[in-house]
Protein backbone atom coordinates (compact mmCIF):
# COMPACT_ATOMS: atom_id res chain seq x y z
CA UNK A 6 0.00 0.00 0.00
CA UNK A 7 1.18 3.53 -0.78
CA UNK A 8 1.87 5.83 2.15
CA UNK A 9 -0.81 8.43 2.87
CA UNK A 10 0.67 11.92 3.14
CA UNK A 11 -1.14 14.98 1.83
CA UNK A 12 0.35 17.98 3.69
CA UNK A 13 -1.15 20.63 1.40
CA UNK A 14 -4.65 19.14 1.64
CA UNK A 15 -4.27 18.87 5.43
CA UNK A 16 -3.32 22.56 5.68
CA UNK A 17 -6.23 23.63 3.46
CA UNK A 18 -8.66 21.36 5.35
CA UNK A 19 -7.52 22.81 8.66
CA UNK A 20 -7.90 26.38 7.41
CA UNK A 21 -11.34 25.80 5.87
CA UNK A 22 -12.59 23.97 8.94
CA UNK A 23 -12.00 27.00 11.13
CA UNK A 24 -14.88 28.56 9.22
CA UNK A 25 -17.07 25.46 9.76
CA UNK A 26 -20.70 26.53 9.87
CA UNK A 27 -23.65 25.68 12.10
CA UNK A 28 -24.78 22.91 9.77
CA UNK A 29 -21.46 21.11 10.10
CA UNK A 30 -21.42 21.59 13.86
CA UNK A 31 -24.95 20.17 14.19
CA UNK A 32 -24.00 17.18 12.07
CA UNK A 33 -20.91 16.41 14.15
CA UNK A 34 -22.87 16.88 17.37
CA UNK A 35 -25.51 14.41 16.16
CA UNK A 36 -23.16 11.71 14.84
CA UNK A 37 -20.47 11.89 17.51
CA UNK A 38 -23.04 12.40 20.27
CA UNK A 39 -24.52 8.96 19.48
CA UNK A 40 -21.25 7.16 20.23
CA UNK A 41 -21.13 5.22 23.46
CA UNK A 42 -18.84 3.00 25.53
CA UNK A 43 -15.39 2.26 24.16
CA UNK A 44 -15.22 4.11 20.83
CA UNK A 45 -13.11 3.76 17.68
CA UNK A 46 -12.87 6.81 15.43
CA UNK A 47 -11.35 6.13 12.00
CA UNK A 48 -9.85 8.80 9.75
CA UNK A 49 -9.90 11.35 12.55
CA UNK A 50 -8.33 13.96 10.27
CA UNK A 51 -7.59 17.20 12.09
CA UNK A 52 -9.65 16.14 15.11
CA UNK A 53 -12.81 18.13 14.43
CA UNK A 54 -15.01 15.50 16.11
CA UNK A 55 -13.11 15.32 19.37
CA UNK A 56 -14.97 18.07 21.23
CA UNK A 57 -18.35 16.40 20.64
CA UNK A 58 -17.93 13.14 22.57
CA UNK A 59 -20.41 12.95 25.42
CA UNK A 60 -18.63 12.07 28.68
CA UNK A 61 -21.91 10.68 30.08
CA UNK A 62 -21.94 8.01 27.36
CA UNK A 63 -18.32 7.50 26.32
CA UNK A 64 -15.61 5.79 28.39
CA UNK A 65 -12.78 6.53 25.99
CA UNK A 66 -11.82 6.89 22.33
CA UNK A 67 -9.12 5.31 20.20
CA UNK A 68 -8.77 7.62 17.19
CA UNK A 69 -6.84 6.43 14.12
CA UNK A 70 -5.49 8.59 11.30
CA UNK A 71 -2.90 7.46 8.73
CA UNK A 72 -1.72 10.83 7.40
CA UNK A 73 1.06 12.36 9.56
CA UNK A 74 0.11 15.85 8.36
CA UNK A 75 -3.49 15.41 9.56
CA UNK A 76 -2.28 13.75 12.72
CA UNK A 77 -0.28 16.83 13.74
CA UNK A 78 -3.45 18.95 13.74
CA UNK A 79 -5.35 16.17 15.54
CA UNK A 80 -2.69 16.14 18.28
CA UNK A 81 -3.35 19.84 18.87
CA UNK A 82 -7.07 19.12 19.31
CA UNK A 83 -6.61 16.04 21.50
CA UNK A 84 -7.12 18.16 24.63
CA UNK A 85 -10.53 19.34 23.39
CA UNK A 86 -11.98 15.87 23.95
CA UNK A 87 -13.97 15.73 27.21
CA UNK A 88 -13.16 11.99 27.44
CA UNK A 89 -9.85 10.07 27.41
CA UNK A 90 -8.73 9.98 23.76
CA UNK A 91 -5.66 8.29 22.32
CA UNK A 92 -4.33 8.86 18.80
CA UNK A 93 -2.79 6.16 16.59
CA UNK A 94 -1.22 6.41 13.16
CA UNK A 95 -3.08 3.65 11.31
CA UNK A 96 -5.40 3.08 8.39
CA UNK A 97 -8.83 1.54 8.67
CA UNK A 98 -7.78 -1.41 6.50
CA UNK A 99 -5.25 -2.51 9.18
CA UNK A 100 -6.60 -1.62 12.60
CA UNK A 101 -4.17 -2.28 15.45
CA UNK A 102 -6.85 -3.62 17.81
CA UNK A 103 -8.06 -7.03 18.93
CA UNK A 104 -11.33 -8.57 17.76
CA UNK A 105 -14.50 -7.36 19.50
CA UNK A 106 -12.87 -4.41 21.30
CA UNK A 107 -15.32 -1.55 20.66
CA UNK A 108 -18.93 -0.65 21.50
CA UNK A 109 -19.07 2.00 18.75
CA UNK A 110 -17.10 2.94 15.65
CA UNK A 111 -17.37 6.28 13.92
CA UNK A 112 -16.27 7.78 10.60
CA UNK A 113 -17.16 11.17 9.16
CA UNK A 114 -16.22 12.00 5.56
CA UNK A 115 -13.63 9.23 5.46
CA UNK A 116 -14.69 6.39 3.17
CA UNK A 117 -14.43 8.50 0.01
CA UNK A 118 -10.66 8.55 0.60
CA UNK A 119 -10.00 5.00 1.79
CA UNK A 120 -8.02 2.95 -0.73
CA UNK A 121 -9.79 -0.35 0.07
CA UNK A 122 -13.19 0.50 1.56
CA UNK A 123 -14.51 -3.10 1.68
CA UNK A 124 -11.45 -4.12 3.66
CA UNK A 125 -11.96 -1.09 5.91
CA UNK A 126 -15.54 -2.07 6.74
CA UNK A 127 -14.42 -5.67 7.34
CA UNK A 128 -11.86 -4.40 9.85
CA UNK A 129 -14.47 -2.25 11.60
CA UNK A 130 -16.75 -5.28 11.81
CA UNK A 131 -13.91 -7.35 13.25
CA UNK A 132 -13.13 -4.91 16.06
CA UNK A 133 -16.75 -4.13 16.98
CA UNK A 134 -18.35 -6.18 19.73
CA UNK A 135 -21.51 -8.08 18.78
CA UNK A 136 -24.30 -5.49 18.91
CA UNK A 137 -21.71 -2.74 18.40
CA UNK A 138 -22.74 0.36 16.50
CA UNK A 139 -21.19 1.94 13.40
CA UNK A 140 -21.93 5.67 12.97
CA UNK A 141 -21.22 7.13 9.56
CA UNK A 142 -21.63 10.47 7.82
CA UNK A 143 -20.35 10.23 4.27
CA UNK A 144 -20.85 11.97 0.94
CA UNK A 145 -21.77 9.39 -1.67
CA UNK A 146 -22.51 8.66 -5.30
CA UNK A 147 -25.54 10.56 -6.62
CA UNK A 148 -28.71 8.60 -7.42
CA UNK A 149 -29.25 10.49 -10.68
CA UNK A 150 -27.16 8.92 -13.49
CA UNK A 151 -26.41 12.33 -14.99
CA UNK A 152 -25.15 13.74 -11.69
CA UNK A 153 -23.21 10.54 -10.99
CA UNK A 154 -21.54 10.92 -14.38
CA UNK A 155 -20.52 14.47 -13.45
CA UNK A 156 -19.10 13.10 -10.21
CA UNK A 157 -17.14 10.54 -12.28
CA UNK A 158 -15.66 13.39 -14.32
CA UNK A 159 -14.69 15.33 -11.18
CA UNK A 160 -13.16 12.37 -9.39
CA UNK A 161 -9.67 12.40 -11.01
CA UNK A 162 -9.37 16.02 -9.84
CA UNK A 163 -10.62 15.39 -6.28
CA UNK A 164 -8.34 12.37 -5.96
CA UNK A 165 -5.36 14.55 -6.86
CA UNK A 166 -6.28 17.69 -4.95
CA UNK A 167 -8.39 16.51 -2.01
CA UNK A 168 -6.43 13.72 -0.38
CA UNK A 169 -7.57 10.83 -2.62
CA UNK A 170 -11.26 11.76 -2.28
CA UNK A 171 -13.35 9.66 -4.70
CA UNK A 172 -16.23 12.05 -5.24
CA UNK A 173 -18.26 9.36 -7.00
CA UNK A 174 -17.94 6.59 -4.43
CA UNK A 175 -20.90 4.27 -3.76
CA UNK A 176 -20.03 3.78 -0.09
CA UNK A 177 -23.46 2.44 0.89
CA UNK A 178 -23.18 -0.33 -1.71
CA UNK A 179 -19.89 -1.37 -0.14
CA UNK A 180 -21.39 -1.14 3.34
CA UNK A 181 -24.29 -3.38 2.25
CA UNK A 182 -21.80 -6.20 1.63
CA UNK A 183 -19.99 -5.73 4.93
CA UNK A 184 -22.15 -7.78 7.28
CA UNK A 185 -23.35 -4.75 9.23
CA UNK A 186 -27.13 -4.16 9.35
CA UNK A 187 -28.23 -0.60 8.61
CA UNK A 188 -30.75 0.44 11.27
CA UNK A 189 -31.21 4.04 10.22
CA UNK A 190 -30.37 6.24 7.27
CA UNK A 191 -30.98 9.90 6.64
CA UNK A 192 -30.18 11.69 3.39
CA UNK A 193 -29.08 15.30 3.41
CA UNK A 194 -27.84 17.67 0.77
CA UNK A 195 -28.09 16.55 -2.80
CA UNK A 196 -26.87 17.56 -6.24
CA UNK A 197 -23.20 16.84 -6.62
CA UNK A 198 -22.76 16.19 -2.89
CA UNK A 199 -25.42 13.93 -1.43
CA UNK A 200 -24.65 13.13 2.19
CA UNK A 201 -25.87 10.10 4.15
CA UNK A 202 -26.01 9.71 7.91
CA UNK A 203 -26.14 6.02 8.73
CA UNK A 204 -26.26 3.83 11.81
CA UNK A 205 -25.47 0.13 11.42
CA UNK A 206 -25.05 -2.70 13.90
CA UNK A 207 -22.88 -5.79 14.00
CA UNK A 208 -25.09 -8.80 14.66
Ligand SMILES: C[S@@+](CC[C@H](N)C(=O)[O-])C[C@H]1O[C@@H](n2cnc3c(N)ncnc32)[C@H](O)[C@@H]1O
Pocket residue numbers: 009047048049050051052053054069070071072075095096097098112113114115118119120121168
Ligand atom coordinates in the same frame (compact mmCIF):
# COMPACT_ATOMS: atom_id res chain seq x y z
C1 LIG B 1 -11.95 14.66 4.48
S1 LIG B 1 -10.94 14.06 5.77
C2 LIG B 1 -12.13 13.90 7.10
C3 LIG B 1 -11.50 14.00 8.44
C4 LIG B 1 -12.45 13.93 9.64
N1 LIG B 1 -13.04 12.63 9.77
C5 LIG B 1 -13.52 14.99 9.60
O1 LIG B 1 -14.71 14.65 9.68
O2 LIG B 1 -13.16 16.17 9.50
C6 LIG B 1 -10.65 12.36 5.32
C7 LIG B 1 -9.69 11.66 6.26
O3 LIG B 1 -9.62 10.26 5.97
C8 LIG B 1 -8.30 9.86 6.14
N2 LIG B 1 -8.03 8.59 5.44
C9 LIG B 1 -7.67 8.42 4.15
N3 LIG B 1 -7.44 7.12 3.91
C10 LIG B 1 -7.66 6.46 5.07
C11 LIG B 1 -7.57 5.10 5.46
N4 LIG B 1 -7.21 4.16 4.58
N5 LIG B 1 -7.86 4.78 6.74
C12 LIG B 1 -8.23 5.74 7.62
N6 LIG B 1 -8.33 7.06 7.30
C13 LIG B 1 -8.05 7.41 6.04
C14 LIG B 1 -7.49 11.02 5.57
O4 LIG B 1 -6.14 10.97 5.95
C15 LIG B 1 -8.27 12.20 6.14
O5 LIG B 1 -7.79 12.57 7.39
